Amino acid sequence: MKTxxxxxxxxxxxxxxAMTLCMVMVIGLLLLIGVRGFSHFWPAAIVETTYTLPGAEPVRLLGEISRSETLTAVQVREAGIEVPEGQQLVTRHLFKQGTRDHLGRDFVWYLDDFMSEWRYPKDxxxxxxxxxxxxxxxPVELREGDQVVARGEALPRELAARVxxxxxxxxxxxRIERRDIGNINMRLERIRLAERRLELSDDVPPAQVAEQKEGFARERAELDAEYLVLQDQLDQLYLDMRRDTLVAEIMxxxxxxxxxxxxxRASQPNAMGLGSKLAYxxxxxxxxxxxxxxxxxxxGGIFPAIFGTVTMVFVMSIIVTPFGILAAIYxxxxxxxxxxxxxxxxxxxNLAGVPSIVFGVFGLGFFVYFIGGxxxxxxxxxALPAPTFGTPGLFWVSLTLALLTLPVVIVATEEGLARIPRTVRExxxxxxxxxxxxLWRIVVPQATPAMMTGLILAIARAAGEVAPLMLVGVVKLAPTLPIDGHFPFVHLERKIMHLGFHIFDVGFQSPNVEAARPLVYxxxxTLVIIIIAxxxxxxxxxxxxxxxxxxxxD
Structure with missing residues (x-):
């Protein structure tokens, strides 16, 4: 034994x-998140049943079973609901009945003991x-204006086409609102800023000022005319989109x-086959x-958050890599x-151990207000008093995270440089x-893998940070993406969405917690997959x- x-x-x-246990725990966690999250998009069966409490009228229920749990009879009685004598455990189901504009609540708990047999109506x-x-x-009928266009068996097919x-x-x-009208608004803003710049300038002759203002007025008139044309198109499209109405019976x-x-999207999950469910x-x-x-x-979706996260990581990497490598070389x-x-x-x-929120406060005070101002x-x-760079944005987010991850890159690069044998230098x-x-032709190239290791660690930490981002440029909803087709194409001053903050917002700030739960997972x-990629x-x-x-x- 001693041997x-x-x-x-x-x-x-x-x-x-220990390594095996860690791998099992990590893989199990990812599987749990994946099942809880991506199973949400599978079409769930719609259940119909009758709920009858003692001494009350029967109530018809219609919706999805979100989840079920078992409670003790004491807990149920404390909620003011009687259960049969001698029963120790009670099962209840969280019904997603939806239709909260008519029923008041989206999710409601119902006890299994007072439910009739579950039915799965195909219609x-x-x-x-x-x-x-x-x-x-x-579904009862489909109308176009005041005219009924479909009922009965023909209704689902006609409804799908009209949806x-x-x-x-x-x-x-x-497309018109975001692209065409957005372009007009951007050009109008540029004209306004050019006029303001002209007013602030003291070395432009009055005749030239008057001529330029006339040109601005002509451009503004042309843009106003374009806007009126687009507005007429929008009015007609809204009118066409609101033409059809569905009459349906709720529970x-x-x-x-x-x-x-x-x-x-309109669907009848109970009537779907496997192929239809996969397509859905x-x-x-x-x-x-x-x-x-x-x-x-x-x-809806999370594309702006994905785009903002990836853009932020790339900009942060471009900033932190040269600074960290040069600092380590020195x-x-x-x-x-x-x-x-x-x-x-x-x-x-020690800088590597500072809480990330401290970096956020520093970034807000120094980068945003001092440098940006x-x-x-x-x-x-x-543009003043409206700030351009003196407000949180993509550049300050990336710069703050670059400062946060700088020690990681410096330490990894120094270790890589120290591994290069002295005989190579000599x-x-x-x-x-x-x-x-x-240094630049022999040592640095051989230390490049260590530099990449530092960058990998920096990306892994920066992509998952949330606390400092809330202070320096990440928002709940960003009106535009930081990269588009307008010069200078990459808009570092714009605010962005981020997957980490999106998880926090949906999980803890949502008014509808049960509906948001699957999206959190x-x-x-998605964030884990992006970081891994x-x-x-x-x-x-x-x-x-x-x-x-x-x-x-060799």
């Missing part, structure tokens, strides 16, 4: 077991709406009218990844070794190369560089 312990085998097995309809969440009911038409019109409206027996302009799942999943959020971020190769350098290194190590006064006086110097040539898994790309580059310089050295 076995001295051989070190137990420690090898313990290390392997039950689920409507995913742009406002008021999901709708559950039975598609309504969505196509909605996309046209959104309490009332018949209500729903404009197809408010419907994103793919459509909803694609909308989640490529669409824009709606309903206070509890519905500390390792040029700085004089002594007490001052040791103090600097200790400070760098100074930039506005020097280069954008015509051999280069012996052949007549200068110290600078030896799905968004969290970015890290894998950096690892591939690092391995390529390592093999390249290893083959060259």
């Amino acid at each position: 076995w312990l001295k051989s070190g085998s137990p420690y090898i097995w313990l290390t392997g077991g 039950a309809l689920m409507l995913e709406r742009r406002e008021w969440g999901n709708f559950y009911g039975y 598609k038409r309504s969505n196509d019109l909605f996309e046209q409206i959104r 309490d027996g009332r018949q209500v009218e729903i404009s197809l302009a408010n419907i994103v 799942y793919g459509d909803r999943l694609w909308e989640f990844l490529a669409g824009y959020p709606r309903e206070a971020n509890t519905e 500390l390792r190769e040029y700085a004089k070794q002594g007490p001052l350098l040791r103090i600097i290194r200790v400070s760098v190590y 100074g930039i506005d006064r020097l280069f954008y006086p015509e 051999g280069s110097l012996a052949l007549g190369a200068t110290k600078a040539e030896t 799905a968004t969290a898994l 970015l890290n894998m790309a950096a690892v591939a580059i690092r391995n390529h560089l390592r093999e390249k310089y290893r083959s060259e050295s």
Whole structure:
């Protein structure tokens, strides 16, 4: 036994077991998040049942079973609901009955003991709406204006065609509002700023000022005319989109009218086959990844958050990489070794342990208000008092995170430089190369894999940070993306959305917690996948560089 312990085998097995346990926990966590999140997009069966409390009239229920749980009879009695004598455990179901614009609540708990047998009617309809969440009911008739166009068996097919038409019109409206009218507004703003710049200028002759103002007036008149044309198009599109109306019966027996302009997707899950369900799942999943959020971020997609996260990581990497590498090269190769350098290194190590929110406060005070305010006064006086760079934005987010991850890059680069054998440096110097040539042509290329390791660690930490981002540029809903087709194409002053903050907002700030719960899991898994993809790309580059310089050295 002592020989076995001295051989070190137990420690090898313990290390392997701990590693296996960690891998199982990580994979299990990812599977849990994936199942809880991405199962949300699968079409759930619509359940109909009758709920009858003692001494009360029966109530018809219609909706999805969100989840179920078992309670003790004591807990149920404390809520004021009687249960049969002698029963110790009670099962209850969270019913997603939707239709909260008519029923008042989206999710309601019901006890299993007072439910009748569950039925799955094939004609039950689920409507995913742009406002008021999901709708559950039975289709009655489809109207075009005051004329009935479909009833009975022909209604689902006609409804699907008209919902598609309504969505196509909605996309046209959104394209006009965001692209065409957005372009006009941007050009009008540039004219306003040019006029203001002209007013602030003291060295422009009055005749030239008058001539330029006339030109601005002509441009503004042309843009106003373009806007009126687009507004007429929008009015007609809105009128066409609101043409059709669906009459449906909800679970309490009332018949209500729903404009197809408010419907994103219509389906009858109980009548779907496997192929239809797979197509429906793919459509909803694609909308989640490529669409824009709606309903206070509890519905729709997360594309702006994905785009903002990836853009922020790239800009942060561009900033932190040269600064971190140059700082490490100076500390390792040029700085004089002594007490001052040791103090600097200790400070760098301590900087890595500072809470991230402190970096956010520093970024807000120094980067945004001090530097950004100074930039506005020097280069954008015509826009004041509205700030351009003196307000949180993409550049300050990236700069704050670059400062946050700078110690990681410095330490990793220094370790990589320290691994280069001294004989390599001496051999280069012996052949007549200068110290600078030896550094940039021999040492730095061989230390590139270590630099990439530092960048990988920086990306992994920066992509998941949330606390400092709320102070320096990340918002709940960003009106525009930071990259578009307008010069200068990359707009560093714009605010962005971020997946980490989106998870916080949906999970803890949402007015509809139950509806937001699956999206929290799905968004969290998306963030993990993006971080893994970015890290894998950096690892591939690092391995390529390592093999390249290893083959060259051989």
